[in-house]
Amino acid sequence: MKVVDFSKTNSILNQYVSEIRNVEVQNDRLRFRRNIERIGEIMAYEMSKEFTYSVKNIRTPLGIAPVSTPDNQLVISTILRAGLPFHQGFLSYFDGAENAFVSAYRKYKDTLKFDIHIEYIASPRIDDKTLIITDPMLATGSSMELSYQAMLTKGHPAEIHVASIIASQQAIDHIKNIFPENKTTIWCAAIDPEINEHSYIVPGLGDAGDLAYGEKE
Ligand SMILES: O=P(O)(O)OC[C@H]1O[C@H](OP(=O)(O)OP(=O)(O)O)[C@H](O)[C@@H]1O
């Protein structure tokens, strides 16, 4: 399975990743959300290079211009709530895409143990389309796994792009095991080595949902 790790390439994307990680900067919620969105925009641009293109003859005021544009039918799916600004970044570039939303949250049994609960899905049919599942954080990979299973109740996509900002190595390994090898690409801005006993990514950035939208009770 192809894994694209943007931290291996020097680009301005790394500046935005450094700001969302940085304790001196990340508490500015507006900046945090906008940085997540900007990373989504850059990732969308890079991802678009993998799509299928055909030439269309575009009528201009002065003649006909052949332009190669993508033909993929895109569905951008996001995992609430931290996925929202990331989703918006993709949607800014893929403005013709259809959209899906899945809720997934950790319901704690005690301070360490939790189950992931999915209670809501709003999605079009995804048969034979290009499915992009966006979630900025992949820690255990369980939210992504259950959200993907929920999406499969809406059909079977032709290809899948799993887009994340910070992924743990464990989550990458997990996703490689559960997503179809021949039609999945994983995109991430960085891969961090470990998760702690609370299943938070280390060094990670903390809680992306809380940093974007405030703490939950
Ligand atoms: O890989 P996992 O171990 O499943 O963890 C990653 C999940 O945790 C975060 O969501 P969270 O449950 O904190 O919900 P929130 O977006 O509402 O904060 C994040 O956005 C992922 O969905």
Ligand SMILES: O=c1cc[nH]c(=O)[nH]1
């Ligand atoms: O590190 C983590 C793990 C889960 N959710 C987050 O927002 N961050």
Ligand SMILES: [Mg+2]
């Ligand atoms: Mg959270």
